[in-house]
Amino acid sequence: xxxxxxSQPEMSVQEAETxxxxxxxxTSESDYYLFWYKQPPxxxxxxxxxQEAYKQQNATENRFSVNFQKAAKSFSLKISDSQLGDAAxxxxxxxxxxxxxxxxxxxxxxTKLSVKP
Amino acid sequence: DTEVTQTPKHLVMGMTNKKxxxxxxxxxxxxxxxxKQKAKKPPELMFVYSYEKLSIxxxxxxxxxxxxxxxxxxxxxxHALQPExxxxxxxxxxxxxxxxGEQYFGPGTRLTVT
Numbered sequence: 001x002x003x004x005x006x007s008q009p010e011m012s013v014q015e016a017e018t019x020x021x022x023x024x025x026x027t028s029e030s031d032y033y034l035f036w037y038k039q040p041p042x043x044x045x046x047x048x049x050x051q052e053a054y055k056q057q058n059a060t061e062n063r064f065s066v067n068f069q070k071a072a073k074s075f076s077l078k079i080s081d082s083q084l085g086d087a088a089x090x091x092x093x094x095x096x097x098x099x100x101x102x103x104x105x106x107x108x109x110x111t112k113l114s115v116k117p
Numbered sequence: 118d119t120e121v122t123q124t125p126k127h128l129v130m131g132m133t134n135k136k137x138x139x140x141x142x143x144x145x146x147x148x149x150x151x152x153k154q155k156a157k158k159p160p161e162l163m164f165v166y167s168y169e170k171l172s173i174x175x176x177x178x179x180x181x182x183x184x185x186x187x188x189x190x191x192x193x194x195x196h197a198l199q200p201e202x203x204x205x206x207x208x209x210x211x212x213x214x215x216x217x218g219e220q221y222f223g224p225g226t227r228l229t230v231t
Contacts, residue, residue: 107159
């Protein structure tokens with residue numbers, strides 16, 4: 001069974017600085033998707049970034065980028081120029097590219113990010 | 118447009134009440150999901166509908182009853198709930214059935230059972 005581990009329950013960053021959130025996963029599959037979701041205190045879960053396992057290039061969305069290391073099964077999120085609005089719970093998630101129950105999202109336990117002004 | 122809407126935003130119900138949660142998406146997605154989320158925890162999958170058919174039921178108690186009237190709508194009927202069922206209930210949808218693709222989440226319904 002696949003697992004997702006976020007080893008940092010809480011992180012803090014100064015406004016305008018850079019922070020990296022860690023995520024590791026375990027799978028025997030070769031084709032899958034990885035996601036970072038953000039859930040601010042207002043609660044709506046928002047997709048931040050997506051990575052397809054067969055793509056070697058790291059995904060980037062504006063100030064958010066990932067470092068995808070397939071062999072090491074690592075998928076970290078880097079937030080550059082942190083803003084107050086980045087404060088949220090961040091969930092790393094895995095999804096198999098195959099169907100059935102394997103296609104369910106598997107979440108890590110989350111990392112709570114605080115941004116200091 | 119990547120919007121999933123949910124109503125109501127908040128719901129307080131007694132253990133003998135019957136209520137329903139509603140979810141709607143107009144993105145043409147063919148899979149819809151119900152999740153339960155406790156504070157400071159990741160969402161837990163409850164049900165999955167794929168092409169309007171219930172395809173996954175994660176051993177959820179029968180006091181929760183899902184319904185998918187059409188490809189855009191998803192309901193969760195609640196009856197005889199327990200206080201431990203108090204949680205945030207999230208709806209999500211995705212483009213392609215169960216295989217691949219990201220899920221888009223609604224804002225959730227905050228349920229309190231008294």
